[in-house]
Amino acid sequence: MVFRQAKWSEPIIFELSRHNKQGLLVDEEFRGYAEDALREIPKEYLRARDSLKIPNLSEVEVVRHFTRLSQMAYGVDLGPVPLGSCTMKYNPKVCEELANDKRVTDLHPYQDEETVQGILEIIYLLQKWLAELTGADVCTLQPPAGASGEFVGALMIKKYHLDRGEEQRVEMIIPDSAHGSNPASAVMAGFRVVRVPATPEGDTDVNAIKAVVSERTAGIMLTNPSTLGLFESKILEIADIIHDAGGLLYYDGANLNAILGLVRPCDMGFDVVHLNLHKTFAAPHGGGGPGAGVICAKGALKDYIPVPIVDYDGRKYFLRYDVPKSIGRITWFYGNIVPAVKSFIYLASLGPLVREVAEISVLNTNYFMKKVTKLRGVDLIYGRNRWRKHEVVLSFEKLHKETGVTAEDVAKALLDRGFHAPTIYFPLIVPEAHMVELTESETKENIDALINAYAEIVELAYRNPDALKAAPRNTSVTRLNNIFANAPKTVTPSYKFIDRIKELLKA
Ligand SMILES: Cc1ncc(COP(=O)(O)O)c(C=O)c1O
Secondary structure: OOOOOOOOOOOOHHHHOOOOOOOOOOOEEEEHHHHHHHOOOOOHHHOOOOOOOOOOOOHHHHHHHHHHOOOOOOOOOOOOOEOOOOOOOOOOHOOOOHHHHHHOOOOOOOHHHHHHHHHHHHHHOOOOOOOOHHHHOEOOOOOOHHHHHHHHHHHHHHHHHHHOOOOOOOEEEEEEOOOOHHHHHHHHHOOOEEOOEOOOOEEHHHHHHHHHHOOOOOEEEOOOOOOOOOOOOOOHHHHHHHHOOOEEEEEEEOOOOOOOOOOHHHHHHOOEEEEOOOOOOOOOOOOOOOOOOEEOOOOHHHHOOOOEEEEOOOEEEEOOOOOOOOOOOOOOOOOOOHHHHHHHHHHHHHHHHHHHHHHHHHHHHHHHHHHHHHOOOOEEOOOOOOOOOOOOEEEEEEHHHHHHOOOHHHHHHHHHHHHHHHOEEEOOOOOOOOEEEEEOOHHHHHHHHHHHHHHHHHHHHHOOHHHHHHHOOOOOOOOOOOOOOOOOOOOHHHHHHHHHHHHHHHH
16 A cells, blocks of 8 residues: 655656657648648748757656656545544545536626525535534634634624623633644734643643633633543533633634534534534645635624525525624635535535544544554553544654654654654644544554554664654655755755854854
């Protein structure tokens, strides 16, 4: 299953070219037409015969060249992408195929509602299903990304407090294991972030929440299961503390894989939830296509949702703008429709089987965790004796101390063994972290292969650590300098600029 990447040192198409090599045979009759046509072109507009510098190759050489180039990128269609907090699952081809239908791609946002009833029905049903899956009252597909959804949710919380005359609610509580976009979104919405730590068991520290909660609390932003892959065992208590203090609960549901169809965020006490269609709901991401950071809201917050949302009056589907306290419009038109269509097909084809997505991804994570943590030098820092949900964060701190091999070296060595690396050095509270998420897409054979790769690397770390410092060797490009990776030497000005910064840093 190991995938050999094409090397950057492989020739470019001009180097493959040979003078006068012909790619296709032209029939005599056709050649005659072409020559007649040429005679019609005024001489001054004709190029000299060899002035057009296009490569001369046979057809098969062209096909092979571009096929080789297409293989220089690694993606989920080639092998596992165990990036924690990214939910890189397989995106079923049926979703791609149907979403590429002209009836989707050729729609125009200014079309009359009567002529787009089909797509409006799809959006309406998806809104309903996502509201059902989260336990919310309403849902909008507008935000074009997860972080954008967070920002919208934070603005809704802000407007809610302002409408009640509670301008003093300027603090957003966020655990220090949170995804980095949470504090960023809160700050963009005008809040001050109050950090709370995790307990050694990996839960958000309830006593720390009690210590910071006050009449200044606007709310808390949590993800459950947490970024450590652990289900917050005290979530109902946390919800009561925040609500009793007049605050609201925001759920970061970018990664809903662990609880899909099993547990609903709004039943845990959350008031507003964002979902990444481009993670849990099988729309591609990471360069594969635009995302959608759907917002679902419950109770009082349902009146603050951005407009328009798609509604149905029993006869036709329409865009509804009369949401009483809406924060307004946050993107052009209706959001990113193509991922919505893909997610609709994904959910429609799964139906009630959707809970198996959660069950299998949780099983995969725990199978992997149990085996990989038996390896020397591999540890779990938080909640050592707990089961994981959708992901697990490994720590290579011990391996690092004993061999000098870092989490980064291990990740690079995984590339050599045909795997995409997991998320590394995140969350920040876990030293030498590898955050692994396998999703429901990976088979036992693939997970075993990944475990074997880890076992081989760890064994090598103790036997010959230097060998890992040079990894990766088998990829298109070898070890990149993390800081200068984006500044190739050929871009002289920026390289010089970076050299200058380096000097300043040394000084
Ligand atoms: C937990 C979590 N929240 C929010 C986001 C932000 O989503 P997006 O990248 O679509 O803005 C991510 C993305 O990695 C995430 O993992």
